[in-house]
Amino acid sequence: xxxxxxxxxxxxxxxPEPAARLPRFSRExxxxxxxxxxxxxxxxxxTMRRVAAELGSGTMSLYRYIATKADLAAxxxxxLMGEAVIPDGELPGxxxxxxxxxAHRTRDVYLHHPWAIAGxxxxxGGGQSAPMGPNGLRHFEQSLAALDGAPFDMHGKLxxxxxxxxxxxxxxxRTAQMHASARTGTGPAEAxxxxxxxxxxxxxxxxxxxxxxxxxxxxxxxxxxxxxxARFELGLNALIDGAFRAWAYPxxxxx
Numbered sequence: 187x188x189x190x191x192x193x194x195x196x197x198x199x200x201x202p203e204p205a206a207r208l209p210r211f212s213r214e215x216x217x218x219x220x221x222x223x224x225x226x227x228x229x230x231x232x233t234m235r236r237v238a239a240e241l242g243s244g245t246m247s248l249y250r251y252i253a254t255k256a257d258l259a260a261x262x263x264x265x266l267m268g269e270a271v272i273p274d275g276e277l278p279g280x281x282x283x284x285x286x287x288x289a290h291r292t293r294d295v296y297l298h299h300p301w302a303i304a305g306x307x308x309x310x311g312g313g314q315s316a317p318m319g320p321n322g323l324r325h326f327e328q329s330l331a332a333l334d335g336a337p338f339d340m341h342g343k344l345x346x347x348x349x350x351x352x353x354x355x356x357x358x359x360r361t362a363q364m365h366a367s368a369r370t371g372t373g374p375a376e377a378x379x380x381x382x383x384x385x386x387x388x389x390x391x392x393x394x395x396x397x398x399x400x401x402x403x404x405x406x407x408x409x410x411x412x413x414x415x416a417r418f419e420l421g422l423n424a425l426i427d428g429a430f431r432a433w434a435y436p437x438x439x440x441x
Contacts, residue, residue, distance in 0.1 A: 198257045199264075199319050211241060211251055217261040221299070224262065229305025232258060263306050264319030269295045271324050277332060282426050284332035285346075289354050289422055292325075296358040300365065303358060337433055346429050353425055357418050364414075 203213070219240045220232050234255060238248040252258055270292045278284045296302055318326070333343045388397045 197319065198252060198260050203251070210247075211243070213251065213261055214265075216241070216248075216251060216258075217265040220258050220262050221265055224301055224305065225299060229262075229301045232262070234258070259306055260319060262302070264321045266295055266299060266302055266321075267319070267325045268321035269298075271321060271328055277328065279335070281333050281336040282430070285329075285336075285350060285426060286422055288325075288329055288332055289350050292351075293354050293358060293418065296355070297361060300358075300362040303355060303362075337430070342429075342433065346426075349429070350422070350425055353421060357414075357421070361414055 198213070216237060220237050223232050223236060223240065232255075234248055234252075235245045237258065238245045241248070252261070270288075272287060272291055276287075278287060329347050330343065333346065336343060336346075338346065387393060388400065391397075
């Protein structure tokens with residue numbers, strides 16, 4: 187996508203802050219205000235006008251600090267990465283435990299801000315993801331440090347980090363969808379009609395596996411939101427252990 191003529195080529199962190207000796211606002215403060223708006227009302231509510239109003243400033247004054255909404259998205263994304271960084275001294279020495287801790291921390295951050303993945307990826311820069319900022323670099327550095335003792339070359343480490351990151355983000359999206367469905371839900375009449383349709387389809391005999399699932403005591407657990415935490419832990423451990431086995435026993439790799 188061509189760059190907007192009004193969008194600076196440099197990321198916001200590479201551009202100098204306002205030249206005043208005592209700037210009225212900091213980028214951190216702007217990010218905090220934008221984050222509070224997004225948490226309360228969703229990412230769509232985060233506009234230059236709204237952020238300026240919450241700061242007690244004019245919209246044009248805010249443009250002295252950030253040039254576009256893409257800059258706002260970049261500040262928001264980096265603020266979330268700051269929350270995802272494990273505090274100094276808390277990362278375990280074992281690489282598997284360290285990687286799992288980072289995955290859990292990242293998951294918790296995005297579950298706390300359920301608007302973030304869809305909002306930031308969809309609107310950050312005309313469909314582009316927000317550029318990596320200072321906290322993003324800290325998070326990436328910490329992720330590499332977590333794997334410092336892992337038995338992989340750099341290619342393997344980057345593959346593992348990407349696979350775990352994909353898993354975390356996919357889990358967050360699925361969880362957000364389940365929570366959204368639970369909040370909105372369908373009316374009693376609609377739910378009854380839906381169940382009637384499903385039961386009619388299952389009784390046709392065309393879906394024997396689904397029919398068996400509904401008759402199995404463990405079947406309802408497949409869609410039980412209370413099992414989300416346990417399912418996340420199971421999948422994360424399987425990914426990490428599977429990566430180790432693939433390295434230790436390459437002859438057993440699939441494909």
